[in-house]
Ligand SMILES: Nc1ncnc2c1ncn2[C@@H]1O[C@H](COP(=O)(O)OP(=O)(O)O)[C@@H](O)[C@H]1O
C-alpha cells in the first residue's frame with residue numbers, strides 16, 4: 738500500500754521544501770519508490786528540482802487535475818527526477834483556492850479524490866503551501882499523516898498551535914484521524930541562544946513519548962545540494978553530517 742505523508746506548516750521559510758526534498762531523497766536511497774507532489778502555487782519544490790518549464794507549461798497540469806480530479810491520471814502529469822518522481826506545481830495554481838471555494842464542490846477533497854487508488858509508488862510526499870487555507874486542507878485530508886517542520890523560536894510555537902487547532906477542526910468536520918508522524922526542528926544553528934534552547938525543549942515536552950522530534954542543523958551542503966537540483970543523497974552531492982537524520986525520518990515514514 739502507498740503511504741502518503743504531508744509536509745506542512747503554514748509558516749513560510751521553516752524548511753518544508755528542503756525537508757521534502759531530503760526525506761524524498763533518503764527514501765529513494767533506501768530503495769523506496771517516491772512521488773513528491775508540489776502543492777505550493779509558488780512552486781519552489783518544482784523550481785529547486787529544475788522543472789521551471791513544467792511550472793510555466795500549458796494545461797494540463799496539477800491545476801487542471803485538482804479542478805477535475807476524476808478526469809486526470811496522476812501518472813500522466815508526473816516528471817522523472819533522477820532520485821524520485823515529481824508532480825510539479827503550475828503557475829495556474831495561484832487561482833486554485835478561489836476557484837475551489839467558488840465551485841462549492843467539496844473544495845477540500847480534490848487531492849484526496851485525485852490520489853484515490855494511486856498505488857504506483859511506495860511513498861507519496863506532499864509539500865504543502867505556506868497557508869492554513871483549502872490547499873493545505875487538501876494536503877492534510879489526502880495524507881492524514883504529517884511531518885511538521887518547525888523552527889526553534891517562539892513564533893513557530895504559536896504557528897504550531899494554530900496548525901494543531903486546524904487539524905482538530907478537520908478531524909471533527911471530516912470524521913477522520915490525522916496523525917503527526919514527527920516534528921522536524923529545522924535549520925538550527927549552534928550554539929543555541931536561550932530562546933532556541935527553550936523552543937526545542939518545548940517541542941520535546943509537547944510531543945514527549947508519542948511523536949518523534951528530530952533536529953536538522955543548518956548546513957551549507959544542504960543548500961548546495963538543492964542548488965544542484967537534488968537532495969544530499971544525490972550521486973553528485975557532497976558528504977554532510979545530516980544524512981543520518983534524514984535517513985532516520987525516512988525509516989520512520991516508510992515503516993510507520
Ligand atoms: N538545514 C538547512 N540548512 C541550510 N539551509 C536550510 C536548511 N533548511 C532550510 N534551509 C533554507 O531555509 C530557507 C527556507 O527553506 P524552505 O525549505 O524553502 O522553507 P519553506 O518550504 O517552509 O518555505 C531556504 O533558503 C533553504 O535553503
Ligand SMILES: [Mg+2]
Pocket residue numbers: 753754755777781782864
Ligand atoms: Mg516551500
